[in-house]
Amino acid sequence: MTSPVTSPATPIRLLLADDHPVVRAGLRAVLETEPGFEVVADVPTAEEAVELAGRCEVDVVLMDLQFGGRMLGSQATAAITARAGAPRVLVLTTYDTDADILAAIEAGATGYLLKDAPPEELAAAVRTAAAGKSALAPTIALRLMDRMRTPATALSRRETEVLQLVADGLSNAAISKRLFLSQATVKSHLVHIYSKLGVDSRTSAVAAATAKGLIRR
Amino acid sequence: MTSPVTSPATPIRLLLADDHPVVRAGLRAVLETEPGFEVVADVPTAEEAVELAGRCEVDVVLMDLQFGGRMLGSQATAAITARAGAPRVLVLTTYDTDADILAAIEAGATGYLLKDAPPEELAAAVRTAAAGKSALAPTIALRLMDRMRTPATALSRRETEVLQLVADGLSNAAISKRLFLSQATVKSHLVHIYSKLGVDSRTSAVAAATAKGLIRR
DNA sequence: TCGGGCATCAACCGAAGGGTTGATGCCGGG
DNA sequence: CCCGGCATCAACCCTTCGGTTGATGCCCGA
Numbered sequence: 001m002t003s004p005v006t007s008p009a010t011p012i013r014l015l016l017a018d019d020h021p022v023v024r025a026g027l028r029a030v031l032e033t034e035p036g037f038e039v040v041a042d043v044p045t046a047e048e049a050v051e052l053a054g055r056c057e058v059d060v061v062l063m064d065l066q067f068g069g070r071m072l073g074s075q076a077t078a079a080i081t082a083r084a085g086a087p088r089v090l091v092l093t094t095y096d097t098d099a100d101i102l103a104a105i106e107a108g109a110t111g112y113l114l115k116d117a118p119p120e121e122l123a124a125a126v127r128t129a130a131a132g133k134s135a136l137a138p139t140i141a142l143r144l145m146d147r148m149r150t151p152a153t154a155l156s157r158r159e160t161e162v163l164q165l166v167a168d169g170l171s172n173a174a175i176s177k178r179l180f181l182s183q184a185t186v187k188s189h190l191v192h193i194y195s196k197l198g199v200d201s202r203t204s205a206v207a208a209a210t211a212k213g214l215i216r217r
Numbered sequence: 218m219t220s221p222v223t224s225p226a227t228p229i230r231l232l233l234a235d236d237h238p239v240v241r242a243g244l245r246a247v248l249e250t251e252p253g254f255e256v257v258a259d260v261p262t263a264e265e266a267v268e269l270a271g272r273c274e275v276d277v278v279l280m281d282l283q284f285g286g287r288m289l290g291s292q293a294t295a296a297i298t299a300r301a302g303a304p305r306v307l308v309l310t311t312y313d314t315d316a317d318i319l320a321a322i323e324a325g326a327t328g329y330l331l332k333d334a335p336p337e338e339l340a341a342a343v344r345t346a347a348a349g350k351s352a353l354a355p356t357i358a359l360r361l362m363d364r365m366r367t368p369a370t371a372l373s374r375r376e377t378e379v380l381q382l383v384a385d386g387l388s389n390a391a392i393s394k395r396l397f398l399s400q401a402t403v404k405s406h407l408v409h410i411y412s413k414l415g416v417d418s419r420t421s422a423v424a425a426a427t428a429k430g431l432i433r434r
Numbered sequence: 435t436c437g438g439g440c441a442t443c444a445a446c447c448g449a450a451g452g453g454t455t456g457a458t459g460c461c462g463g464g
Numbered sequence: 465c466c467c468g469g470c471a472t473c474a475a476c477c478c479t480t481c482g483g484t485t486g487a488t489g490c491c492c493g494a
Contacts, residue, residue, distance in 0.1 A: 020333045026243025068333060116237050116285060156470060169421025184473050202420055204386025373440065401443050408483065
């Protein structure tokens, strides 16, 4: 066979964005040993990721979700994918809460991986993402299925937002000011949340939502 | 001077324990480029860390705190440091809650670092630990100072018990039944908790205590 | 021994949260 | 096109929570 194959004529160009130096080094080490990959750069902030993704020729961005600083990975993802001819964004995070996953997917992420993924899975996901196909970790896929199956558990975006603030310890009055709502609306959201979660108080709602991974910490 | 120094006659032998393959690769990459270090092995579980630390000649163990599996990093740390001639254990984790830090130090950890530490800091901490000296990240040191300075932050056993139930979503009435108390007593405990944490509601108390690592999630 | 922290309880009051009803506007799927 | 879910708000009522005052008993350390 005159196979024209095995030629990585154009390797997959990667941009790594993670605020942990150790993780960046680890991703580099894992991915550079893999054939067909080329790490163009690695950056410690979401802002730099957005900037470099626009300036450089990159196929896939590996993006952390929580950065120490202000900009969130999901915002950066949205900023990157908004442009025409944008690279694919593969979200790579430690957590698998519903809120994070949905935010990332809505922001235009092509895939969602957990950092405890083995190297092969990681490499496979990158190739899948580079091909423009969706790459979800098994855990994530399961969680999404779960969410589909029981729409009762699925809080709306606004409800999640309110509940997150409740979990942060804010009063209804404080939440209403923060979100530019009336207290009546906040209470209304809470009543819906309670019925969806099968609870009857703000504290138990936080406990239930935390257990289900609907909100952060 | 006939200095007998600068000779890395015996490099510092390291054992890496972390359930994230990417992090293990990253630590390897970061530490092996550093002169005077030798990574003996890296393992994905706390159990293997304990076993290898006993079998091999190791100077410093870099230990994660949260493993996917059952055994905790703090338990593994205790098991390793309990033996005579044991290697030093340097805890390396993502989180910096009081509970984690204290558990690690009580377990006999020589140092406590956060994973977002830059490589130089990491290397310096390993050398410090190898020399038998305590190596705490600045953030951690600050937090400990804080705890010492304001013993008010330390909740009593009973108060912690009550607050944990609050975090689980129980009402005062439910808590009083669970603990065989009157509601008055529960409220009394809560008032003390609020003043110690500097908050003014049950939900914000839970948020504050969770942030400080005083209760489990 | 005496003060002080911890744990326990009572009674009280105002405020915040919880629950209901009802209403409006928007949007998307059947 | 109309129904239903989402998001918004108002008015009302009742319960729980939050905060205070005050009191008892225990135990520990100065």
